[in-house]
Amino acid sequence: MMYGTLAQFYDALVKDEEATQAWVALIEEYVNGKEVLELACGSGEITIALAKDGYHVTGTDISAEMLQAAKKKKDHDLVDWKVMDMCDFQVDVSYDGILCLCDSFNYLLKKEQVQKLFTQVKSHLTKDGVFIMDMHSMDRLLEFAEEYNEAGRIDHHEYQWTIQTIEDCIYQNFAFYDEAGRVSLEQHIQRVYDPMWVKEQLEALDFDVKIITDFTFDGIQEGEKLFYICRKKS
Ligand SMILES: C[S@@+](CC[C@H](N)C(=O)[O-])C[C@H]1O[C@@H](n2cnc3c(N)ncnc32)[C@H](O)[C@@H]1O
Structure with missing residues (x-):
């Protein structure tokens, strides 16, 4: 099972305090409102940082082990945690921001899963709500x-x-x-997706899409990660 073992070592291998703070700043810049759903939140570093920053966060992941790791952390009780597949969710709540961060998107191996994710995200956003995700660049x-x-x-x-x-x-x-x-x-x-194909799928759902490379550069530039900031238009 993916993350069955890695969950207990994940933070020691990849935790990056500076990146967590950069994510919180980016989310503050683009999300209007405090209701946030994080998909594939993993061990909850960004999730808990957002909750401490005053957001009402629901943190979800397909791996119960990753959520267990999150629940061992200080201030974990500020977050509502749920085991959930990001391709298959239906809740009775709308969010100002929906997040899918740190390569989690790349675990979707089929284009149909990506399309399903985007459709579900759209139906769970408030008017003017924002979906923020990142993915590996082709580089x-x-x-x-x-x-x-x-x-x-x-x-x-x-x-x-x-x-x-x-x-x-x-x-x-x-x-x-x-x-x-x-x-x-x-x-x-x-799976690494062609960034233009991803943009087209989002625009077909009437999202206004802004892309940033590695937190800093506008558009699709040489770099490691592409950040998609997708505002629901209708
Ligand atoms: C690289 S980790 C990133 C975790 C977290 N977003 C972070 O900031 O560290 C990828 C996460 O995606 C989760 N994941 C993979 N496929 C998923 C799916 N279909 N639904 C929900 N979570 C999924 C994994 O369990 C793992 O926790």
């Missing part, structure tokens, strides 16, 4: 054309982490070895 496929390899030690576990591109997907393989020598393996596949 990332080139970055991992040659396998990336990392090894280290976290919480009494040795780990190995490889990342490699195959066609339009990024494959991440994790191995965690406990002190008794038992190994837990996980493979994650993330």
